[in-house]
Amino acid sequence: MPQSTTIEDRISKSYAGLSDKLQLAADYVAENPIDVATRSLRSVASTSGVSPATFSRLARALGYKDYEQMREDGRAAMGRKMESFSERAHALRSSSKPPEGRVYLNRQAAACIANIEFLDRDMSNGRLEAGVDTLHNANSVLLVGSLGSSGFVDYFSYLTHWFSKTWQVAGRNGTTLAAALARLGPEDAILALSKAPYAKRTISALKAAKQKGVATVVITDSHSSPALEFADHAYIVPTESPQFFSSYAATLVLIETIVTMLLTKSGPEAEDMIRAAEDQIRSLGETWTG
């Protein structure tokens, strides 16, 4: 690893090996870098509730000679950020060249932000609400997505499973898409995620669902998407990207928003279900506890 390690890098590297109080101190440093660069050790210590000695030790535990040396590192990082702050407005908007070695991240970030902003501006009042209502009121909801979309459908399902039993991903658990479709009726809904190149499987499913009177909600990427023909509620999300493949970032924002709205509609007990489920996951030993 090169010279240019930041405080946060060092904390990341050493965190696991730190003692309780040292971790506490490291937490504070990571979350309040300005205070560390700016205020005295003793004042940082007193506002963070950790003793001055601990901060002195933290600096050494992170490989600094001194607390002062650590602070110097923080100053430098701050200087860099402030500098890049002024040039950022330019770099993100205009096509002037971003800092060396960060071209790709910078471009992708700019494109995604533009997409998300567009999504937010373009969504007219009530349209999203209508689709979410449809999903919320359905007896059961079938999630369909293929190719690049399948991962996101899985994620959607993962989120909803925390607080609802009505969601099911097509083509999982041995059930075929056809079998899942066969069971749907007018009380149910289907949510399809389809981006170019549009998978035949997804469009066919939508078509079949629509014919059976199933409510259809579609998230897609273009006005010319074949999925739109069968959509009761359609959301077109921009996917512009500097790269050959399109970006799902804005789509993900929409998905997370939909889940939030579903959660809200599910009432206060939904959050309780989540807490309970989380506890269960932990007690099953599925999560790392150190």
Added chain:
Amino acid sequence: MPQSTTIEDRISKSYAGLSDKLQLAADYVAENPIDVATRSLRSVASTSGVSPATFSRLARALGYKDYEQMREDGRAAMGRKMESFSERAHALRSSSKPPEGRVYLNRQAAACIANIEFLDRDMSNGRLEAGVDTLHNANSVLLVGSLGSSGFVDYFSYLTHWFSKTWQVAGRNGTTLAAALARLGPEDAILALSKAPYAKRTISALKAAKQKGVATVVITDSHSSPALEFADHAYIVPTESPQFFSSYAATLVLIETIVTMLLTKSGPEAEDMIRAAEDQIRSLGETWTG
């Protein structure tokens, strides 16, 4: 003098009435606000070539009670600048109240944009490149992700499969994670995506990989993530969200960027592979043609 004046404002107002040395000191303060907020009076004095006493007097000449009070003002200004790093996110949030029925989308969009901007701004030069190189040079790369992360790992794999054969998702195609790990050696790499609650499965895989000398790349959400202990290259991506569950949006941007960089490194023939694969998908009738 009202509260809301910045140091620079005060200097502008008083500059003409200042003595020679006080002007010199004021010049330095105006041009090096970070040093003033960050370093001691005496060190500022010595690097600027003006005596300590003068700076003490300057603070009072600008209407501050103290030198310390002036510095406090500088700290506050810096804090404000650092915080408003997402003007846009701020604009989204504060531009009057969002239209009825779009509160959730608006909030989520704002939070995600802030996260993406932070990701972009915080990534120091070359760090991302180093991790991508590791992945690119590996004989084979194992992708690991559990719980909420698994969908994104799938997506990653979907993207890379267009132009490379070295990528494999752990726990797919009948192979168990253990079996996949067993086959890895120092020539290989593992890419783990782990967010709170951290899946034991993922961390254990990382630990095992690290012990075998496999290069490890980690994308996680906090400096206290247990995954970091085993990371050769670590990327901490902000996941702030107005909701109870964290947002993967910024993580997705990073993933898409990494894929782009890999694609670039794979040379021009990689894009040809993609075109060919796309054609094949179409000819197999997997996509909708109307």
Added chain:
DNA sequence: CACAATCTGAAACATCTGTTTCATCGCTTG
């Protein structure tokens, strides 16, 4: 249970910080 090892904060310490004093300097004004 005892023993060792480690962690931790209070306190002591030498050093450094910001302010003020004071002697000196340069400049104006009579």
Added chain:
DNA sequence: CAAGCGATGAAACAGATGTTTCAGATTGTG
């Protein structure tokens, strides 16, 4: 030229800062 006056830095000062020591607390181990 001399007297007066603000400006200025060296030095003195009280208080704050970062480090280290030390003794008690906590933890893991035999």
